[in-house]
Amino acid sequence: MNVSQAMKERRSVRAFQSRIPSAEDVQKLIADAALSASGGNLQPWRVTALAGEPLRELTDAVATAQPADDSEVPHMSYPPSLWDPYRSRRFKNGEDLYRTIDIPRDNKAARLEQLARNGLFFGAPVGVIVQVDERMGYAQWLDLGIYLQSFMLLATERGMATCPQGYWRRFRDTVEQVLQVPQPYRVAYGVALGYEDTEAPINTLRADRAPFEEWADLRGFG
Structure with a gap:
């Protein structure tokens, strides 16, 4: 599989098989993703991968924890009062997702x-928590995004599935306590990792993309 194929096949998977990737495969994936570019070669990521009992310890702790308010967590998820076209894209993506599992908009409890399944890594056998030194700035958060993309594409190439999750920032105090994250590192995001359950309806979701003309233009070409 080449990079172009991995780009086309990668998607956020929200139902996984119970099969656990080997420690060797997970370590190689984490290490190979660190070949990603970063400004000044700072490599501002710190990564913890969990399976088995350590994973259950984390998910159990988060299940009973009080989430932080959005205002308490920098870079939570989305800007307040999201505007179009971004608001419409987010709304459609949510509706398309819930439609795959037959949850109507008025069923708030089911939604x-x-x-809350975010807090179980959607049943993935491996949970990955990426951390960053809290003194880092905007540019280093861009580097974290580059690392995440590399991680997901490499996982796709190797037959694994992923789902990136900003959800874990909401529970960062609990996560950092359970994992004994050294100061001054803070939770940046999580990634569910495993093998896709291809029979799960939720995995039929295929998010669309805005047309090129909506967000790009070419200038100075013949």
Whole structure:
């Protein structure tokens, strides 16, 4: 599989098989993703991968924890009062997702239950938590995004599936306590990792993309 194929095949998977990737495969994936570019070669990521009992310890702790308010967590998820076209894209993506599992908009309880599955890494056998020194700035958060993209594409190439999750920032105090994250590192994001359950309806979602003309233009070409 080449990079172009991995780009086309990668997607956020929200239902996984119970099969656990080997420690060797997970370590190689984490290490190979660190070949990503970073400004000044700072390599501002710190990565913890969990499986088995350590994973259960984390998910159990988060299940009973009080989430932080959005205002308390920098870079939570989305800007307040999101505007178009971004608001419409987010709305459509959510509706398309819930449609795959037959949860109508007025079933708030079922939607919240599905949201809470973030705290189980959607049943993935491996949970990955990426951390960053809290003194780092905007540019280093861009580097974290580059690392995440590399991680996901490499996982796709190797037959694994992923789902990136900003959800874990909401529970960063609990996560950092359970994992004994050294100061001054803070949770940046999580990634569910494993093998896709291809029979799960939720994995039929295929998010669309805005047309090129909506967000790009070419200038100075013949």
